[in-house]
Amino acid sequence: MAGGWSSDGAVQDQIDATIEDAVQRARSALPRGEGLANCEECGAAIPRARREAIPGVRLCVNCQSEHDKEQVNQGGYNRRGSKDSQLR
Numbered sequence: 104m105a106g107g108w109s110s111d112g113a114v115q116d117q118i119d120a121t122i123e124d125a126v127q128r129a130r131s132a133l134p135r136g137e138g139l140a141n142c143e144e145c146g147a148a149i150p151r152a153r154r155e156a157i158p159g160v161r162l163c164v165n166c167q168s169e170h171d172k173e174q175v176n177q178g179g180y181n182r183r184g185s186k187d188s189q190l191r
């Protein structure tokens with residue numbers, strides 16, 4: 104039983120590190136320059152404060168968080184994910 108717990112913890116540590124790495128890469132990949140007044144994805148208005156805070160922002164908060172999740176899925180431990188997409 105004790106062994107099971109410790110190996111769970113190790114896996115969780117790896118996942119955390121992967122997410123952090125992917126978020127950092129997503130941040131550094133953000134386009135520079137002028138942001139959009141409306142979300143590229145859903146057309147919702149992007150508040151000026153958000154555009155000023157994030158130069159080149161193209162997505163509203165909701166879509167950005169969805170994209171962040173996708174970036175995480177693409178970032179290293181996606182063997183299961185890519186197998187699923189081949190089955191589609």
Ligand SMILES: [Zn+2]
Nearest residue numbers: 142145163166
């Ligand atoms: Zn949106």
